[in-house]
Amino acid sequence: MEDDLPSKYEVIVIGTGMTESIVAAAASRIGKRVLHLDRNDYYGGMWASFTFEALQKWLDECRNGKTSDSLKSSSPLVQDGEKSVNIGNQFSTVFNIEEKWFIPEKLPSIGNLQSAKNTQTEDSPKEIKDGQTESEEILKQNDKLWCQAKIKTLGRKFNLDLAPKLLFSRGTLVELLISSNISRYAEFRCVNRILTWQSDKLETVPCSRADVFATKNVGLIEKRQLMQLLTLCVEYKPEGDEFKGFEDKTLKEYLESKNLTENLMHYVLYAIAMSNDTTPCMVGVERTQRFLSSLGRYGNTPFLWPMYGTGELPQCFCRLCAVFGGVYHLKRAADSVIVADTECKAILSDGSRLDCDHLVLGVADAPPEFLGSVPKAGLSRGIFILDRSISISDKESLTLLQFPIKGKEPITIIEAGPSTHVCPPGLYLLHMTTKQIENAVQDLKPAVEALLHTEYADGITSRIDTDTQSTQTTKEGDSVASKGDSNTQYGLLKPQILYALYFNCPETSGYDLSQNVPSNVHLCSGPDLEVDYEFAVKQAKSIFSKMYPDSEFLPRAPDPEELSLEVDEAAGPPFQSSEEPKEE
Amino acid sequence: MATRKKVLLKVIILGDSSVGKTSLMNQYINKKFTNQYKATIGADFLTKEVMVDDRIVTLQIWDTAGQERFQSLGVAFYRGADCCVLVFDVASPGSFKSLDGWRDEFLIQASPSNPDHFPFVVLGNKADLENRTVSTKRAQQWCQNKNGLPYFETSAKEATNVDQAFITIARNALAQDTDVELYNDFPEQIKLSGSTENRSSGSDNCAC
Ligand SMILES: Cc1cc2nc3c(=O)[nH]c(=O)nc-3n(C[C@H](O)[C@H](O)[C@H](O)COP(=O)(O)OP(=O)(O)OC[C@H]3O[C@@H](n4cnc5c(N)ncnc54)[C@H](O)[C@@H]3O)c2cc1C
Ligand SMILES: Nc1nc2c(ncn2[C@@H]2O[C@H](COP(=O)(O)OP(=O)(O)OP(=O)(O)O)[C@@H](O)[C@H]2O)c(=O)[nH]1
Ligand SMILES: [Mg+2]
Numbered sequence: 001m002e003d004d005l006p007s008k009y010e011v012i013v014i015g016t017g018m019t020e021s022i023v024a025a026a027a028s029r030i031g032k033r034v035l036h037l038d039r040n041d042y043y044g045g046m047w048a049s050f051t052f053e054a055l056q057k058w059l060d061e062c063r064n065g066k067t068s069d070s071l072k073s074s075s076p077l078v079q080d081g082e083k084s085v086n087i088g089n090q091f092s093t094v095f096n097i098e099e100k101w102f103i104p105e106k107l108p109s110i111g112n113l114q115s116a117k118n119t120q121t122e123d124s125p126k127e128i129k130d131g132q133t134e135s136e137e138i139l140k141q142n143d144k145l146w147c148q149a150k151i152k153t154l155g156r157k158f159n160l161d162l163a164p165k166l167l168f169s170r171g172t173l174v175e176l177l178i179s180s181n182i183s184r185y186a187e188f189r190c191v192n193r194i195l196t197w198q199s200d201k202l203e204t205v206p207c208s209r210a211d212v213f214a215t216k217n218v219g220l221i222e223k224r225q226l227m228q229l230l231t232l233c234v235e236y237k238p239e240g241d242e243f244k245g246f247e248d249k250t251l252k253e254y255l256e257s258k259n260l261t262e263n264l265m266h267y268v269l270y271a272i273a274m275s276n277d278t279t280p281c282m283v284g285v286e287r288t289q290r291f292l293s294s295l296g297r298y299g300n301t302p303f304l305w306p307m308y309g310t311g312e313l314p315q316c317f318c319r320l321c322a323v324f325g326g327v328y329h330l331k332r333a334a335d336s337v338i339v340a341d342t343e344c345k346a347i348l349s350d351g352s353r354l355d356c357d358h359l360v361l362g363v364a365d366a367p368p369e370f371l372g373s374v375p376k377a378g379l380s381r382g383i384f385i386l387d388r389s390i391s392i393s394d395k396e397s398l399t400l401l402q403f404p405i406k407g408k409e410p411i412t413i414i415e416a417g418p419s420t421h422v423c424p425p426g427l428y429l430l431h432m433t434t435k436q437i438e439n440a441v442q443d444l445k446p447a448v449e450a451l452l453h454t455e456y457a458d459g460i461t462s463r464i465d466t467d468t469q470s471t472q473t474t475k476e477g478d479s480v481a482s483k484g485d486s487n488t489q490y491g492l493l494k495p496q497i498l499y500a501l502y503f504n505c506p507e508t509s510g511y512d513l514s515q516n517v518p519s520n521v522h523l524c525s526g527p528d529l530e531v532d533y534e535f536a537v538k539q540a541k542s543i544f545s546k547m548y549p550d551s552e553f554l555p556r557a558p559d560p561e562e563l564s565l566e567v568d569e570a571a572g573p574p575f576q577s578s579e580e581p582k583e584e
Numbered sequence: 585m586a587t588r589k590k591v592l593l594k595v596i597i598l599g600d601s602s603v604g605k606t607s608l609m610n611q612y613i614n615k616k617f618t619n620q621y622k623a624t625i626g627a628d629f630l631t632k633e634v635m636v637d638d639r640i641v642t643l644q645i646w647d648t649a650g651q652e653r654f655q656s657l658g659v660a661f662y663r664g665a666d667c668c669v670l671v672f673d674v675a676s677p678g679s680f681k682s683l684d685g686w687r688d689e690f691l692i693q694a695s696p697s698n699p700d701h702f703p704f705v706v707l708g709n710k711a712d713l714e715n716r717t718v719s720t721k722r723a724q725q726w727c728q729n730k731n732g733l734p735y736f737e738t739s740a741k742e743a744t745n746v747d748q749a750f751i752t753i754a755r756n757a758l759a760q761d762t763d764v765e766l767y768n769d770f771p772e773q774i775k776l777s778g779s780t781e782n783r784s785s786g787s788d789n790c791a792c
Contacts, residue, residue, distance in 0.1 A: 005654075042658070042659070043658040043659075043660070156695040174776060183775065183776035183777075184775075185660070186776070187773045187774065187775055188773065188774040188775075188776065189774060190774060298774050299774075307663075307773060308660070311659075312660045312663075315658040315659070315660035315661075316660065318651075318658065319658075319660070319661070322649040322651045323628045323649045327650070327653075327654075328653075328654060328656040329654040330654070330656040330658075331655075331656075332654070560628045560630050560631070561630070561631070
């Protein structure tokens with residue numbers, strides 16, 4: 001009770017997920033008094049990124065069930081004619097958690113390692129190079145071997161995303177970041193490689209004009225065909241004739257009508273149109289346009305990935321909200337919502353009543369009666385720590401792969417390395433996301449088995465080391481056979497899983513969340529299946545325009561320099577004793 | 585990429601509410617001071633070019649934007665900091681006691697690669713006040729115990745020691761700017777440029 005949190009706000013936002021944070025920033029930006037709460041001690045909710053340690057803590061909470069003590073309904077803070085509705089936590093947790101290590105807890109000590117090595121290799125004892133002792137040599141070898149303890153000591157170097165996503169370079173989020181000037185809080189890297197899985201091989205998809213002409217994977221005639229097709233898609237206008245007759249057909253049928261080779265079909269369908277064999281033609285054309293129009297703005301693929309992982313993005317919007325006066329309080333749960341007639345009046349939090357005109361709630365915090373019957377759709381997620389990239393090249397890559405599954409949604413795979421600060425040097429992070437059919441382990445199995453080495457690594461046998469691999473695979477067209485391959489070179493080259501985490505989480509994007517809520521309560525969905533942020537931005541915009549239909553959504557924030565001048569002009573320094581009351 | 589990169593140093597200012605973080609920043613950059621206390625609104629970060637031993641560096645000084653009031657600075661705020669300035673109010677023992685907490689918080693959140701030698705600079709602000717309660721000796725003692733952190737007594741009001749403090753901040757930040765080089769091999773990080781028309785950043789490499 002004795003906290004100095006002011007008690008009246010125009011907007012209270014509960015939960016710091018992506019959509020909630022955008023709405024908070026937008027409201028604060030036009031001068032509304034905003035309070036933004038989150039029960040966790042971190043930002044982002046289901047959109048957060050965690051260090052390894054924080055991930056473990058989060059998993060424990062999910063396993064043990066988060067407890068929310070329900071409040072007595074007869075609180076003196078609830079007035080006549082009002083009723084108090086308890087906050088829920090239906091969607092703040094995940095299911096089917098499967099966690100697995102593929103490496104030993106600790107590495108054998110140097111002595112053991114040495115004897116193990118001696119029994120394994122019969123070659124003559126290594127020469128001792130200029131002053132380097134043999135044990136140093138072994139220690140260096142040891143660098144390439146991983147154990148659980150080593151991962152844990154490096155745990156702070158991980159940023160493990162709960163909801164990994166990419167940004168289309170000309171997508172709504174990038175445009176919003178730029179137009180609102182929130183881009184100053186974030187840094188990105190360009191995805192520099194789009195792979196596809198075709199005939200049991202990984203292949204690099206040529207997607208820029210330069211790539212198309214440089215690639216050795218397709219012949220000259222195919223190149224021309226590809227350019228023509230893509231140009232048709234880019235230039236498509238509804239009044240044109242090109243797609244007449246295909247309105248009710250699939251993209252695949254259209255592509256077949258163009259007599260494309262199987263190779264090209266595959267590139268266009270799965271990688272560029274990001275579709276599958278059932279995607280309607282016009283949806284596919286639209287996706288192709290989106291893909292192509294984002295090319296070439298920042299790099300050779302249409303996608304950007306935030307440095308330090310996607311958990312940074314909600315925080316950028318929160319920062320803007322704070323800069324414009326929004327009040328932030330993490331580790332602060334809302335307990336209930338006070339409703340009178342069909343309006344939300346206030347929330348109760350930690351024994352205080354906090355009044356508001358509008359309440360914005362993440363689904364994770366929504367009272368069950370506000371949710372009605374939300375279908376239990378879900379996402380299947382996998383997070384893998386790997387000892388190398390799924391497809392090694394001479395420099396570190398940031399990769400997108402849409403792994404096709406016959407008759408189902410593809411598995412979206414994002415692989416990021418240490419230069420994006422999501423994992424320590426020497427490791428790679430692989431994220432898989434797909435629509436939940438059974439559970440995460442089952443749903444992701446095809447991609448895991450195709451791409452990763454899933455046997456236990458004993459921590460003694462060192463595998464072909466990463467430094468020498470790059471010379472073994474060629475840069476372009478680095479496709480290597482993989483079926484029945486455990487003994488072939490590719491089998492050895494496949495990345496070793498060091499640690500795997502599977503879970504299922506709810507997906508509520510397909511559901512109209514405004515059905516059962518008071519008119520001034522606005523619910524935000526959690527992470528959706530799509531690879532980009534289109535949905536979250538759209539939802540945030542629509543919530544904002546319901547609250548403030550006549551106001552501009554996130555107009556450009558002035559640069560700090562411009563701002564400080566304004567402030568100085570407005571507030572001339574009145575000279576008085578410095579004994580004025582302080583906010584304490 | 586043979587030439588030396590332009591140096592941009594991120595400096596973050598931490599300390600309890602109302603110790604004078606915003607005032608120090610404003611005094612240093614805009615040479616202005618106001619006695620009116622407004623919990624910081626609109627303060628974001630300010631940049632200033634300074635010469636440090638013949639090198640031009642751009643200091644980017646980040647204010648906490650009030651998110652520190654309820655210990656709600658997210659980890660994003662700490663990313664990539666090259667120097668951390670810890671501020672207390674010499675007339676507020678509570679703000680001095682908080683320094684330990686702020687330092688720990690920084691080391692946990694920013695997790696610099698070399699925590700023992702990360703450049704912190706400590707400022708005892710409002711040195712102009714008559715009723716000071718934290719003695720110079722006590723503050724110096726604390727700094728001594730933390731591997732000898734530089735300590736300045738400043739007054740944002742009277743502009744005492746402010747420039748000197750920030751020069752030290754810049755120099756120490758520059759000195760530790762090493763692990764950045766580690767990632768030089770990899771493609772450049774991308775800052776989304778503002779209105780694309782006005783500001784051609786030049787670095788956009790169009791692949792078409
Ligand atoms: C991979 C890819 C990415 C694209 N990205 C974008 C984009 O980001 N934004 C956008 O607006 N449009 C994009 N397009 C569409 C397309 O490049 C242009 O809209 C279209 O080519 C018109 O541009 P232009 O006038 O410069 O044509 P030109 O470059 O002059 O080409 C005219 C015609 O000749 C063909 N052609 C050109 N060079 C060759 C060659 N060496 N061999 C064979 N045929 C050739 C072209 O396909 C085209 O049909 C992309 C196309 C492809 C294939
Ligand atoms: N006498 C004196 N007053 C100062 C000095 N520096 C700041 N103040 C006053 O202290 C009060 C708080 O200063 P701010 O700069 O707003 O403090 P802050 O740390 O940014 O506070 P928050 O934004 O709330 O975190 C203001 O009233 C200033 O005028 C100083 O050196 N001497
Ligand atoms: Mg301030």
